[in-house]
Amino acid sequence: MGRAKEIIVKVIPAKIANEFVKKHHYSGKVVNSQLHFGCFLDGKLHGVLQYGPPMKKMHMQKYIQDKNGNDVDWNGFIELNRMVFNDYLPKYSESRCISVTLKKIKMNAPHVKAVISFSDGTQCGDGTIYRASGFYLTDIKKNQSLQIDSDGVVYSNMSMTGKYIRRDFYEKFMHKGVKTCHSWQRNRDIAGTRPIDGFQLRYIYLIDKTCKITVPILPFSKIDEIGAGMYKGEKITLANRKQA
């Protein structure tokens, strides 16, 4: 593991984490998070992980059951929203930092039974780090939630509606009839955005090992079968990566 062991992981203020994410994440955007970890090496901040409540809690709740076969509580899930590291950090830093944060969550918030995360196989990757960190792959689906407009601007579906509608999206398309009270699908049709080509992969990590995942667990080979392989924004199969 080398120097990755020397990384110190601490909870840091949201403001610091958000600034780092805006600066270094490929999307340049932050999402609603409640727990922010900073990863320090040589006394400097070089990585951030942000966790928050899942966007679709009702769906998530059905993915996990406790040892008695009951659904987990509404707050029994947390979503790993953003994970950003710069290249200063050595190999294996990501999996080590995820591991440390999971241990800290288990210690400080024992009611959190599982972590969910989505891998963006349209612009980023198919979740190499999650697989290396013991997450289960539970879904691969053709992307619908990341939309792109004719100018190449990318929007998440949740930012296309409601109270948190993205200002630039709203202002650009309000003359066409986009409204905050419309569903995102309705606004998509009005604005004429289309989904980015690629896939979204859903991963789940069980913090409480007595719980069980109720949705099918997919073998990682499914990624190549479906053609969802992506690494650092380039389409590439898992098989070809092993050969490289």
Place this chain on the structure above:
Amino acid sequence: MESIAISKVRPNSENPRYIKDEKFKKLVQSLRDFPEMANVRPIVVNKEMVVLGGNMRLKAMQEAGWKEVPVQVVDWSEEKQREFIIKDNVGFGEWDWDELANTWNSVELEDWGLDSWQNMDDIETTDEFTLPSGDKEPFQQMTFTLADEQATVIKNAIDDIKGTEEYKYAETMGNENSNGNALYLIVMQWAEQRR
């Protein structure tokens, strides 16, 4: 470009920028370490010797004990002077942070005044935290007291909106209560009008 007595150069009282103490100290040190830079990046002044570009540097030069400073005098309209003050400080490019991390020395970058990687000592960190617990559903009921006439108006509005195309496409966030969804849509439409 010419070199003139520092006492003749006047700071711009309308300068819209400021510098924090720590950064100012770095700027002073930077001038001491690399004074030649001032000759290729002179202070820009108008004919009245008021600084248009380089207010911080002038202050740092005074602090560093310089007697003379290189200046570039410009003869521009008031409008152009104001435009320059802003444009001179706008950075159009972006830093490639991965490139900086890989091929530049972070200690040097910091000495040179670039906020690269934040010091752990400057960040408030902790190992302890809490997260919301409990089995709270993401739905809630709200109760209001209304006059009979008010209640009738609201009921009618809810019924009306349910018959519209807008209602068919409204964001429900998983809520299956039709009255709740209709009320939300009414409020959002009101909010939309206020935008």
